[in-house]
Amino acid sequence: MDRVRNPFAPGxxxxxxxxxxxxxxxxxxxxxxxxxxxxxHAKSFMLIGLRGVGKTVLLNRILNMAQDRKFxxxxxxxxxxxxxPELLLPSLRQILLGLDQIGxxxxxxxxxxxxxxxxxxxxxxxxxxxxxxxxxxxxLGVGDSGDLESDLxxxxxxxxxxxxxRASVVVLLIDELQYLEENELSALIMGMHKISQRQLPxxxxxxxxxxxxxxxxxxxSYAERLFEFPMVGALSPSDAAVAIIEPVRNEGxxxxxxxxxxxxxxxxxxxxxxxxxxxxxxxxxxxSPISKRDVESCEAAVLKNLDESFFRVRFDRLTASxxxxxxxMAELGAGPHRSGDIADVLDVKVQSVxxxxxxxxxxxMIYSPAxxxxxxxxxxxxxxxxRQMPRLDPK
Ligand SMILES: Nc1ncnc2c1ncn2[C@@H]1O[C@H](COP(=O)(O)OP(=O)(O)O)[C@@H](O)[C@H]1O
Ligand SMILES: [Mg+2]
Numbered sequence: 001m002d003r004v005r006n007p008f009a010p011g012x013x014x015x016x017x018x019x020x021x022x023x024x025x026x027x028x029x030x031x032x033x034x035x036x037x038x039x040x041h042a043k044s045f046m047l048i049g050l051r052g053v054g055k056t057v058l059l060n061r062i063l064n065m066a067q068d069r070k071f072x073x074x075x076x077x078x079x080x081x082x083x084x085p086e087l088l089l090p091s092l093r094q095i096l097l098g099l100d101q102i103g104x105x106x107x108x109x110x111x112x113x114x115x116x117x118x119x120x121x122x123x124x125x126x127x128x129x130x131x132x133x134x135x136x137x138x139x140l141g142v143g144d145s146g147d148l149e150s151d152l153x154x155x156x157x158x159x160x161x162x163x164x165x166r167a168s169v170v171v172l173l174i175d176e177l178q179y180l181e182e183n184e185l186s187a188l189i190m191g192m193h194k195i196s197q198r199q200l201p202x203x204x205x206x207x208x209x210x211x212x213x214x215x216x217x218x219x220x221s222y223a224e225r226l227f228e229f230p231m232v233g234a235l236s237p238s239d240a241a242v243a244i245i246e247p248v249r250n251e252g253x254x255x256x257x258x259x260x261x262x263x264x265x266x267x268x269x270x271x272x273x274x275x276x277x278x279x280x281x282x283x284x285x286x287x288s289p290i291s292k293r294d295v296e297s298c299e300a301a302v303l304k305n306l307d308e309s310f311f312r313v314r315f316d317r318l319t320a321s322x323x324x325x326x327x328x329m330a331e332l333g334a335g336p337h338r339s340g341d342i343a344d345v346l347d348v349k350v351q352s353v354x355x356x357x358x359x360x361x362x363x364x365m366i367y368s369p370a371x372x373x374x375x376x377x378x379x380x381x382x383x384x385x386x387r388q389m390p391r392l393d394p395k
Pocket of ligand 2: 013055056057175
């Protein structure tokens, strides 16, 4: 069928043609923002889920919701090789400048800018010049100790006060939070603790892989009370059907029920896979309705597409022993697996591969769903590994 009109949108962060099965999360976000606007305590939350379930898409939707309410909102993505201050400073600066421009001169907003300036000055040595500009003088002694865990809360508080002074709300959205270092995560949690104690209008909406929950709890035990952790998972069969059928129908085309059922089965309801199957099946079909045979005929194209765009993304950067560890996991199936069983497949002691396992967790490839258990952070990753590395080579 006409490729130009293909509605499906496989790819990290791509807005899907139909956002199926996420109303509960959107409602939660709406209610959190509404409470913040009303000056009520609004509990920040972290979207938790595997790769490809639609966390980034949801963060972008929530960003739009905040902007529709005329809030000051910004979305950033954490990286393994970027420090939190570097990541946040440009956004915080933009938020404060926005608050500054809303109305007449306001001393609380100006103070916010001065605190940010002193924070930027204190971390200059570590991260280089981070321009705040505007000839603002730093607020000496606030947010400039050089210790992130005491400075970031000062900065957050100053921004929260500035937002309150403008009767506005600040929404900070941070993706891939599992990549923050422990002290950064701790600083972020302490910052939100301060905001919550003072009931300031600043909301944090994060997203991350399942290890984020444990990382936060280890960082600060009260994190579990400070935040909600809504899970984002695979779509139910009925939601998956909506995700497939609606985009086709909106283009004035049709798809056979048997084709939809097969796509639900092969994708296991995972949004990234649904988009990819939908996309390839549309292209494979000569005419409407898309048939079960069309879906069957595009399997090779789907796997190629997924291997290149989804599975391989971070895989290529792994070391040989890390790849080998993953491959041993795949030998056992989809998982989760006992660490001892994985070590048995590799014919080594558990302790000797513990560093490899830890670095794979840090790199976001695997996580520990329960003590001693190990699971992939990407659904169907075991199948990819068996395609990539048909045999587990002896060392
Ligand atoms: N609710 C949904 N229904 C259908 N497709 C979705 C849904 N959420 C996300 N997608 C699709 O899934 C893919 C992955 O989304 P993304 O937000 O990048 O996932 P994550 O950030 O969790 O890895 C994208 O192609 C997106 O269009
Ligand atoms: Mg994402």
